[in-house]
Amino acid sequence: MTAQHRIAVLGLPEVVGFDLVIPSQIFTGALDESGTPLYDVQVCSFDGGPIATTKGFAIQPGTGPEALTAPDTLIVPGTHLAGPRTDGTLDPRLADYLTGLPSRTRVMSICTGAFVLAAAGMLDGRPATTHWKHVDDFRRLYPKVRLDPDVLFVDDGDVLTSAGVAAGIDLCLHVIRRDHGSEVANRAARASVVPPWREGGQAQYVERPVPGPDDSGTSGTRAWLLERLAEPVTLEQMAEHAGTSVRTFTRRFRDETGTSPMDWLLQQRLAHARHLLETTDLPIDAVAERSGLSTASSLRKHLRHRLGTSPATYRRTFRS
Template sequence: MATSPHRIAVLGLPDVVGFDLAIPSQIFGGARDAAGEQLYAVQVCSLDGGPISTTKGFAVLPSAGPEHLRSPDTLIIPGTHLEGPRTDGSLDPELADYLAGLPARTRIMSICTGAFVLAAAGMLDGRPATTHWAYAEDFRRLYPEVDLDPDVLFVDDGDVLTSAGVAAGIDLCLHVIRRDHGSEVANRAARSSVVPPWREGGQAQYIERPVPEPDGNGTSNTRAWLLRNLAEPLTLDKIAAHAGTSVRTFTRRFRDETGSSPMDWLLRQRLEHARHLLESTDLPIDAVAEQAGLSTAASLRKHLRHRLGTSPATYRRTFRS
């Protein structure tokens, strides 16, 4: 018996960030099961059913009326310049009543400055959350009771999830698909939108780094080589030799381009590959560790527990599609 798609209501509030408003429909719309059936039904809504003004000089006319806001499975509030939540912590009574009346089972998500709306409604009190790094000081001033972390891409606190600015909303939506249906479905949705299938939630929002000079001395070719050879024993000397430069020069260039040291970056890639293998294969844990370049199951367990607080077996049970 087929199950109904998970119902998502995207509530556009003036002045909405147009890019944020479009993300859920694009990303969740690309999530399909093995038979090609859509797993989510996404509707963009406004409180009154009318057009939604955006921050960039155009308006959006929702195709769904406010009736779709009554009891969604998931409610998403995109970034907004709505006064009140953004200026003095106040909330329009109609909006406050709507948010207060949501069923307890509703999953709540925000993208970018949509977190200001959730905070104004008291929905983030005592919870970890994030928003766009540029507005972190304003957020802390208005909502000191929220445990704000402006240095991450998104925060998953179970039934309430928040993301950083703009493109981090893509990461959050893919994370939710992954959480709901496993990595294979999330990867297909990512491929449909031609975006990376996974950026870790704890990854820094904003690292100020220069664009590499077009002189052929960047590290992109070596990074691609590393990804093709994750299972091999790779030392910093060997990596720098592939790049044809000294360890010191290579490390400096690598950090400039990625915001990370070569070996830290390599460990993250190995863990991501291990996670993919845990989710998509029946390989024994020892074989997963070996193919990911982590040598032993003990090493994989140590790194996975440090990064995610879980064991390989538990991770596989949780995320296996």
């Protein structure tokens, strides 16, 4: 029997309560074929006491600081902890703990937990992300970090960061998929009634001005595109259908969806391909053609990039 992977979730006051419980919920849903949990998840505070949350209540951890001793994975949830969030400083004891973790320990953050890792210098020169609302503050405090504000999470090998709140679910499922494959991750997602993979990035959730009365939307063109996913469509054709210039159409499209027209179209084609893989016995070439991805090779490339799996593996997982 393989030993359980030990995860320590370090709650730092004031912790975002939802972020704090995400790892326990998601990772404990990862089971092997016999139904045995693959992860041992322990929530703890740095001093062993209750953890104050951002919503006026406290959470008493089930274990003491001993759970922080050389875990296989350490997760820092979102926090309003002064220092990392205000002036880039960090309690020396906490900084020493983080930087003194064994090299084998994988480190993750959810939401503004990335501020803590950055304050410890653990993100210098690395790609990372955090909640879109705090991007300006993060860049001001930590200019050495290669911040990407548009993605749901960043996997940089031994250090992983996620965007705001529910993006922590996406990150945890990604880690399960990386550790044990799509089938285990999909079962964990279904146990929590969440999608195994969310399309797009957090840019689609950024607050945007409401279009003015003369600023016609792109919903009609999006509906038009969904009816012809298998056909080659250019950006110029999209703009012509919307009755605007390419530049105006692209701007309005991004304002409404948080992504570019061509990337949105690719997402819809992949979604249709996944539907065909789940519900039909069509050959991979036919699935690719009917979804507008042209060839099996193209479908494999995009599915591998977006979901980390192949068409054949995806079909076996969802039709088993």
